[in-house]
Amino acid sequence: MIEGLRWISQPCLPIDAMAADAARRRQDQLTKPRGSLGRLEEIAIRLAGLQGTPTPSPDPVQILLFAADHGVAAEGVSAFPQTVTNQMVRNIAGGGAAISVLARALDARMEITDLGTVEDPGPIPNVRSERIGAGTGNIAREPAMTDEQLAAAMNAGRAATERAVDSGARLLICGEMGIANTTAATALACALLDLPAAALVGPGTGLDEPGVVRKAEVITKALAIHGSSDRTPLDLLARLSGFELAAMVGAFITAAQRGLPVLVDGFIVSASALAAVRMQPEVRDWLLFSHGSAEPGHRRIMAALDADPLLDLGLRLGEASGAAVAVPLLRLACALHQQMATFGEAGVSEV
Ligand SMILES: Cc1cc2ncn([C@H]3O[C@H](COP(=O)(O)O)[C@@H](O)[C@H]3O)c2cc1C
Numbered sequence: 001m002i003e004g005l006r007w008i009s010q011p012c013l014p015i016d017a018m019a020a021d022a023a024r025r026r027q028d029q030l031t032k033p034r035g036s037l038g039r040l041e042e043i044a045i046r047l048a049g050l051q052g053t054p055t056p057s058p059d060p061v062q063i064l065l066f067a068a069d070h071g072v073a074a075e076g077v078s079a080f081p082q083t084v085t086n087q088m089v090r091n092i093a094g095g096g097a098a099i100s101v102l103a104r105a106l107d108a109r110m111e112i113t114d115l116g117t118v119e120d121p122g123p124i125p126n127v128r129s130e131r132i133g134a135g136t137g138n139i140a141r142e143p144a145m146t147d148e149q150l151a152a153a154m155n156a157g158r159a160a161t162e163r164a165v166d167s168g169a170r171l172l173i174c175g176e177m178g179i180a181n182t183t184a185a186t187a188l189a190c191a192l193l194d195l196p197a198a199a200l201v202g203p204g205t206g207l208d209e210p211g212v213v214r215k216a217e218v219i220t221k222a223l224a225i226h227g228s229s230d231r232t233p234l235d236l237l238a239r240l241s242g243f244e245l246a247a248m249v250g251a252f253i254t255a256a257q258r259g260l261p262v263l264v265d266g267f268i269v270s271a272s273a274l275a276a277v278r279m280q281p282e283v284r285d286w287l288l289f290s291h292g293s294a295e296p297g298h299r300r301i302m303a304a305l306d307a308d309p310l311l312d313l314g315l316r317l318g319e320a321s322g323a324a325v326a327v328p329l330l331r332l333a334c335a336l337h338q339q340m341a342t343f344g345e346a347g348v349s350e351v
């Protein structure tokens with residue numbers, strides 16, 4: 001085990017089956033035909049079991065946003081230049097990005113961490129700097145990161161999650177910003193699922209057809225160098241992913257160990273979730289999934305995780321935007337669970 005990562009194998013917290021059963025019984029007593037609130041019932045029951053309470057709630061919601069650059073951007077695998085990562089970190093912190101608007105509208109807490117964008121013109125207001133390097137290595141030629149960098153990234157995600165737990169957060173959302181990170185996420189997922197690049201590759205920020213073909217070739221090259229099936233998920237994470245992806249893996253494992261439910265965003269975040277589950281299968285119990293991403297490989301990752309995301313809105317942004325959009329659903333599911341009258345209370349006849 002890599003020095004500084006021994007905590008990965010610590011057990012996850014068990015789910016409170018009694019709280020989930022009590023929530024299920026309450027749902028069946030509320031003034032509606034049994035099961036008629038569909039997945040909203042499921043959400044309340046799941047959260048009750050995860051939070052160990054008859055009064056589940058996603059609030060306070062903590063959003064952790066991790067940003068980093070990717071050496072593989074040099075292969076022309078994104079429709080946008082690498083400098084956009086740092087520019088978008090400033091935009092997110094300045095309030096103008098999609099996630100900035102969503103976090104504000106939801107009154108959610110957000111912490112932004114720069115783990116290594118290539119531009120470094122000094123501190124950015126409201127952004128934590130935990131620079132691990134000036135972006136990762138180009139995975140088409142070399143490993144993305146060293147074991148030391150992997151440990152630093154995963155520990156940054158762990159520490160951010162511990163801060164969230166200690167400050168009373170009841171739902172964790174992770175998001176990312178990193179030009180070319182759909183290439184890293186696709187390579188990682190292909191290696192973990194033992195699938196070829198063509199099975200998962202997609203346009204990311206908007207590559208045209210020839211661009212997607214080139215991107216698949218780059219991923220195929222990366223998989224040939226690093227993707228050997230006898231490598232551990234941790235090794236694949238170091239070789240094929242990115243600092244922000246590794247931080248999210250650390251965050252998810254820590255959340256499950258500390259008992260904090262997670263709402264997983266789109267394609268990129270799901271690749272990290274898959275890696276976390278491969279390292280610690282019990283992490284799966286702590287994950288809810290917000291939406292199906294338009295990035296084609298997302299479906300494969302959802303199938304591998306036996307996940308059925310709540311929404312299907314054609315989103316393909318990242319930044320935790322889809323998870324943020326699903327928060328009102330969780331709020332409404334919990335409000336219904338807590339505030340609806342039972343048949344007995346309302347004097348409504350049961351069958
Ligand atoms: C302006 C802008 C804002 C974004 N916000 C999220 N992403 C998303 O796009 C990137 C991944 O796509 P690819 O692998 O094709 O580069 C990530 O930063 C992801 O968060 C953005 C991308 C852009 C251009």
Ligand SMILES: O=C(O)c1cccnc1
Binds near residue numbers: 265293
């Ligand atoms: O679903 C995502 O996370 C995604 C898809 C395309 C581009 N950026 C992010």
